[in-house]
Every structure is written in structure tokens, then in C-alpha cells.
Amino acid sequence: MKISLRYFASVREQLGTGQESLELPAVATTVGAVREALVARGGAWAEALGQNRAVRMACNQVMCGPETEVVDGAEVAFFPPVTGG
Template sequence: MTITVKLRFFASLRERLGEADTLVLPAGSTVGAARDALMARGSAHAEALARSRAVRAAVNQKMAAETASLADGDELAFFPPVTGG
């Protein structure tokens, strides 16, 4: 069984990866598994989402840890940390 999540990218990630996409994953996948699957696409995705980069995630517009579970139809957003002054 699989799930399909809607992907959104913001700020510098949007510039590199586009605004939106979808991803099909095994049922029971986590945010971390989704990130790994995206990095496996290679080049731009691997570089932009590399584990050495600070990247935040949100599921259905709520901040989420890498261990958060995903469900079919969820929106998963990735963005760099935001700083302000």
C-alpha cells in the first residue's frame, strides 16, 4: 500500500526545486523517509535537502520532526530556517 503526499518548497528551496510536486511513498512513511526519497532523485534534490543542510518541515502547515508519520493526502512542506531582526 502506498500514500501520496503533496510537496511544497519555500524560499531558496523553491528556487532550486520548484514550488510544488507530489511524492508516492510506502504507507507508514515519515518526514525523514520522504526527505531521503527526494534526495535519492539526485542532483538538485540531493544538494538542496542534504542532511548537512538545516531544513525544516511542516505537515499540513504544522511544524514536524523527521519522525512524524505521513498519511495519504498530507501536505509536506520543506523550508530553510528563518531568521529575523
């Protein structure tokens, strides 16, 4: 399954990229599994997306949790929590 990944704000800065395409293994069927696969890359990926980091997620431009299913061609985005005022 191939998906598009988007990274925003400090996550983008840490990773040095704003987007990429990724071929997922068949077992990665949720947004949480995508995050785990990226963390497994190690280095900046583990730092930016590790479970100890507050990271928001979206699938196809809708905010979601780690249990959200990912389908072929989906867009998954990761970004830090934001506040406004």
C-alpha cells in the same frame, strides 16, 4: 500513498519548483523518509535537501521533525530556517 509537497524560499529556487504531488513507496511513512526519498533523486534534490543542509519541515502546516508520521493526502513542506528582527 500520495502526498503533496511544497518547497519555499531558497529550496524552491534550487529545485525550480514550488510544489508537486508524489506517490510514496509503502516504506516511506515519516517526514524523514520523504526527505530521504527526495535526496535519492540526486542532483539539485540532494543538494537542497541533503542531511548536511539546515532544512525545516512541516506536515499539514505544523512544524515537525523527521519522525513525524505521514498519512495519505498529507502536505509536507521543506524550507530553510528563517530569522526575523
